[in-house]
Amino acid sequence: MTSFKFYNKIFFLLTFFIGLSHYYSQKKFTVVLDAGHGGSDIGANRNYPDIGSVQEKNVTLGIVLKLGRMLEKNKDYKIIYTRKIDEYPSLTSRTTLANRSKADLFISVHVNSSPSRSATAQGTETFVQGPNQNKANLDVAKAENDVIFLDEKDKENFASYNPNSPESLIALKIQQSKYLEASLIIGGLVEENFVKKDKRMSRGVKQENLHVLRMNAMPSILIETGFVNNYDDAHYISTEEGQQAIAESIYNAIVSYKKLVDRNVKEPEPEKPVEQPLKNDFRILLMSTPNKYTNEDPALKGLKYILPIKENGFYKYYYGTTNYASVRDTNLKTAKDAGFRNSMAISFVPNQALGMGYYTLEVYAGKDKLDSRSTIMKTLPDMVRNKENGIFYYTSGKYRTLEEAVNAQKELESKGITNTVIEKKLK
Numbered sequence: 001m002t003s004f005k006f007y008n009k010i011f012f013l014l015t016f017f018i019g020l021s022h023y024y025s026q027k028k029f030t031v032v033l034d035a036g037h038g039g040s041d042i043g044a045n046r047n048y049p050d051i052g053s054v055q056e057k058n059v060t061l062g063i064v065l066k067l068g069r070m071l072e073k074n075k076d077y078k079i080i081y082t083r084k085i086d087e088y089p090s091l092t093s094r095t096t097l098a099n100r101s102k103a104d105l106f107i108s109v110h111v112n113s114s115p116s117r118s119a120t121a122q123g124t125e126t127f128v129q130g131p132n133q134n135k136a137n138l139d140v141a142k143a144e145n146d147v148i149f150l151d152e153k154d155k156e157n158f159a160s161y162n163p164n165s166p167e168s169l170i171a172l173k174i175q176q177s178k179y180l181e182a183s184l185i186i187g188g189l190v191e192e193n194f195v196k197k198d199k200r201m202s203r204g205v206k207q208e209n210l211h212v213l214r215m216n217a218m219p220s221i222l223i224e225t226g227f228v229n230n231y232d233d234a235h236y237i238s239t240e241e242g243q244q245a246i247a248e249s250i251y252n253a254i255v256s257y258k259k260l261v262d263r264n265v266k267e268p269e270p271e272k273p274v275e276q277p278l279k280n281d282f283r284i285l286l287m288s289t290p291n292k293y294t295n296e297d298p299a300l301k302g303l304k305y306i307l308p309i310k311e312n313g314f315y316k317y318y319y320g321t322t323n324y325a326s327v328r329d330t331n332l333k334t335a336k337d338a339g340f341r342n343s344m345a346i347s348f349v350p351n352q353a354l355g356m357g358y359y360t361l362e363v364y365a366g367k368d369k370l371d372s373r374s375t376i377m378k379t380l381p382d383m384v385r386n387k388e389n390g391i392f393y394y395t396s397g398k399y400r401t402l403e404e405a406v407n408a409q410k411e412l413e414s415k416g417i418t419n420t421v422i423e424k425k426l427k
């Protein structure tokens with residue numbers, strides 16, 4: 001990873017990685033160390049005439065124990081091992097342990113093996129969970145409500161967390177992308193140390209779909225420390241000195257990473273002024289269509305706070321209302337993430353009376369006339385009826401401003417008349 005890219009990543013970290021759980025509770029920085037394989041699962045292995053049998057499960061445990069010993073000397077860290085002996089914890093139990101202990105970082109150590117016997121592949125590489133597996137990740141986060149720690153800003157935007165609402169799902173996706181950013185940073189630091197300190201060959205940091213990372217609700221990396229079927233690598237990773245050097249490189253990366261996180265949470269953006277409200281309100285225009293949808297229609301992709309406004313026979317569906325730029329931008333992102341790729345923010349002057357025409361409420365549209373004994377007709381006996389293209393439209397009231405129409409709409413809702421649409425009549 002080039003240093004420009006690397007500092008770019010740090011910028012991401014500083015911008016987005018504002019809240020780690022350990023910040024709120026002042027708890028120790030918890031690192032889960034996962035020695036790959038173990039027990040009957042030997043992992044990658046190879047026999048050499050001079051150095052003997054090199055087995056992944058032994059190499060990974062050797063490195064992890066050395067790394068853990070270094071971290072344990074530092075009182076800032078709490079270390080959790082998925083195994084400390086030659087046994088095999090399932091991948092799921094490794095992940096569950098990490099999630100339940102609300103770890104800040106998950107480090108899995110492995111040994112590589114290239115498919116060919118030519119043994120030309122050499123060096124280290126670090127994997128992070130790419131965004132492709134977010135769904136599995138999200139399912140876990142949804143199931144384990146307590147592993148979710150949204151940061152302060154997200155909490156404002158998604159105040160009411162409901163695991164089944166699309167908004168919460170989007171909030172979780174934002175959280176997952178933060179884990180990816182953070183994982184790329186720690187992965188980059190590890191590989192950088194391998195190259196600079198240990199003079200190893202690095203194959204870089206890669207995004208992959210790996211089972212042991214996929215379910216983790218924290219920044220996580222899987223380090224391939226060398227190729228078992230490459231003689232130089234196999235020799236290096238099987239010696240005490242090689243394992244110690246690898247452990248030190250990972251240790252230094254964890255310490256640097258923690259510094260970045262601490263620096264970020266301890267300097268609460270003093271230069272950033274309190275956001276001032278804008279003069280205008282902003283709503284996100286999702287789509288403009290001749291189709292009339294009820295609030296629950298799948299076409300609205302589960303988004304709540306929808307305001308449809310009818311104009312010239314078209315229904316314009318707006319999402320959210322705010323006079324804060326940051327919320328407007330978040331709402332726009334929410335809409336795009338929900339699938340409204342062409343959505344845009346539209347500015348509304350508050351309490352602006354229409355120069356000509358008026359707002360009214362479309363209470364009903366349908367092929368059949370309303371029965372005079374129906375609840376709607378009894379509640380609103382003075383509705384105006386129009387017929388266009390074989391459809392009867394019933395409208396009620398005349399309002400000067402959008403806000404007045406919205407209030408009238410709310411009043412009707414309290415009387416049980418729902419799914420009315422505000423219509424802008426320009427005549």
Ligand SMILES: [Zn+2]
Pocket residue numbers: 036037043044056110111
């Ligand atoms: Zn492995």
